[in-house]
Amino acid sequence: MAFHYQYVDKYVVSARCSSPLHIGSAMGGKEEVLLHPVDREPFIQSSGIAGVLRNVSAKIRRADTERLFGASHFEENTNANDFAGRVKVSDGRFKMDTVKMELRPRVAIDPGTGSVFAKEKEGSGVSAGQKFETEYIGAGAEFSFDVYLYRMEDVGDREVLEQIFRELKAEHIQIGGQKTNGSGYIQLKEILFKEFDMTDPDSRKEWAEEDELPAAAYQSIAGRLCAGNRFGAAYTFTVTARTEGNLLVKGISADAFGKDAPDSVNMRNAGGDFIIPGSSLKGSLRNRMTFIAGNLGKSSLLKEIFGYTGKGRNFGASGRISVKDTVVGNQKDNEAADLQHRIHIDKFTGGVIHGSLFAEKNVHGSLTMEISILESEHADAAAGLLLLALRDLAAGLMNLGSGYSVGKGFIHVIDIEIRRGEETVLINWEKQEMKGAEQIIHDCLQKLKISKG
Numbered sequence: 462m463a464f465h466y467q468y469v470d471k472y473v474v475s476a477r478c479s480s481p482l483h484i485g486s487a488m489g490g491k492e493e494v495l496l497h498p499v500d501r502e503p504f505i506q507s508s509g510i511a512g513v514l515r516n517v518s519a520k521i522r523r524a525d526t527e528r529l530f531g532a533s534h535f536e537e538n539t540n541a542n543d544f545a546g547r548v549k550v551s552d553g554r555f556k557m558d559t560v561k562m563e564l565r566p567r568v569a570i571d572p573g574t575g576s577v578f579a580k581e582k583e584g585s586g587v588s589a590g591q592k593f594e595t596e597y598i599g600a601g602a603e604f605s606f607d608v609y610l611y612r613m614e615d616v617g618d619r620e621v622l623e624q625i626f627r628e629l630k631a632e633h634i635q636i637g638g639q640k641t642n643g644s645g646y647i648q649l650k651e652i653l654f655k656e657f658d659m660t661d662p663d664s665r666k667e668w669a670e671e672d673e674l675p676a677a678a679y680q681s682i683a684g685r686l687c688a689g690n691r692f693g694a695a696y697t698f699t700v701t702a703r704t705e706g707n708l709l710v711k712g713i714s715a716d717a718f719g720k721d722a723p724d725s726v727n728m729r730n731a732g733g734d735f736i737i738p739g740s741s742l743k744g745s746l747r748n749r750m751t752f753i754a755g756n757l758g759k760s761s762l763l764k765e766i767f768g769y770t771g772k773g774r775n776f777g778a779s780g781r782i783s784v785k786d787t788v789v790g791n792q793k794d795n796e797a798a799d800l801q802h803r804i805h806i807d808k809f810t811g812g813v814i815h816g817s818l819f820a821e822k823n824v825h826g827s828l829t830m831e832i833s834i835l836e837s838e839h840a841d842a843a844a845g846l847l848l849l850a851l852r853d854l855a856a857g858l859m860n861l862g863s864g865y866s867v868g869k870g871f872i873h874v875i876d877i878e879i880r881r882g883e884e885t886v887l888i889n890w891e892k893q894e895m896k897g898a899e900q901i902i903h904d905c906l907q908k909l910k911i912s913k914g
Contacts, residue, residue: 466547466611467660469668470619472626473653474680475605476553479632479732480646480785481597481741483639484509492595494562497552503598504558505553505636510606513636514550517625522559525621530612547618551607561731563601565738566712580742588636597644597730599731600786626652627686633693635783642783643739643831649806652686653679694783694833695840696905700851700880702830705871707801707823708789710741710862723822727789727862734788735795735824737861742830743767743784749850749859762846762912783833790826798822803867821875841842844879845909848902852878 484505485497497504520528531546548902612618626649628634635645635726655678657671658664667674727735747767754760768780789795800820834844853859855877860870877888884898895902 465613467613467658468611469657469659470610470612470622471609471655471657471671471679472610473605473624473651473676474608474626474649475603475651475653476647476649478600478602478604478646478812479648480600481639481644482602482637483595483597483644484637492597494598502557503562505604505606506552507552507606509636509789510796511548511550512627514548514608517628517634518621521621521624521628523792525618527548529618529621530591543553547611548622549609549611553604555602555604559601559603561602563597563599563731565597565728565740585830595639597639597731601732603650605806610791623682623686627800628857629654630683630686631693639740641739641780641783643783646785649686650682651682652683654682655679657815673878695836695881696834696844696847697829697880698832698847698851699846700830700832700854701827701873701875701878703827703845703875704825705857705873706865706868707825708737709823709864710861712735724819725821727795727822727824730786732787734792735790737787737789737828737830739784739786741786741830741860743782745859745861746782746832746847746850748785749853750833750846753849753853754846758907759842759912760907761843762839762909764833765837766843766846781835781837781840782847785831785836787823787828787830794826795824798824830870839912841908842903842912844881844905845905848877848879848905849909 483492484493485492486588494503495506498500506811515526515530516690518529529546529548577908579661608622609621610618620798626821629647630649632646632648634647636647637645640853645677653665653676655671655674657668659668667678710728711725729743730736730737747763750766751760751763766780800822802818802820804818804869832847835849837843849875850859854861854872855874857871861872862870864870874890876890879886880900884901886895886897886899886901888895888902
């Protein structure tokens, strides 16, 4: 290291995935998770964790970020001591007995036409089909990583680093990919701390053997880190509802065989719950918000909400909306639901395809959707456009999942809660009344009205 230090502060961070996690691999054709090159187990690269910590630090105070994580680029007369970062981060390693993998089917959408399309696999010259699969580490997986802070006597850097941990504890910071689909939220379980004094022989000996030190040698500091609240979403929409009939978001059926096995089942998460995945709900909302924005002459706002497309960038990568998975109904009730049989219709003749009877296992029940609009200059207008889409959902003008033509996927909305900072407004759709900070509704719709088209 180019700088001098007298103390090393070590933090052992234990965390739990509170939503599915996708750490992408450059290998494979189905968006697989990253595997360690030695033991072939999923892991989180240290650079990814350090990047998240750096981004949080930059929002707190950029000057501290340059000192802790190093200068982002060389400048004329830059001192080498200023370029080197004081923080070192290890890889995140999972407790494998807590890890369950998910494989979710998705379709590639052409942003120009709104229809599915085939795209070229990078560097292969071969077009992939419209359907692809993304692999996730399921919610509930536990992992840990180490953070080292090299410092002199001043404990100011320690205070800054612990402020970053406070923001992580608030559970509004995400890691990995597929963030706009609600992935990557983590919950801090424990943070252990130990200071190593390089001027003390006994402490230096402990430092030399720090990998073998027992947990009892560390101090738990999780209790003193109250959750931060600086960087939560600008708006959070919570929709409480229930299905009007049946709902089906088609997933991969891999646990039923034989003549009585369904041809289509609803998607499930690693815990076995039947879900509307964040990507599916986001797609439905995008479709409706595109229709509304077009009628209002506000189509350019969609790029600010859902991100830009183009060569070398993932669809929705820069989006400012985050949609979490939604659990539908009671798991046992939906598992016991009867199969529904349908017939295939020939799209060209309108007649029945001979021998093409198929079975579906639909789901039903109560559900709670959570959608966040992240901080940006367009957050108010984006919230207004989302509110109009949720109005249409409540009015029965849009559905979720497949089966629109046969009446599936329509939602009975009970209420919509909108949080903006410390303010909250509750729209009770059943009673047609509002309670709380009604000014939120006015502000969102007004900003949408005056936003550039």
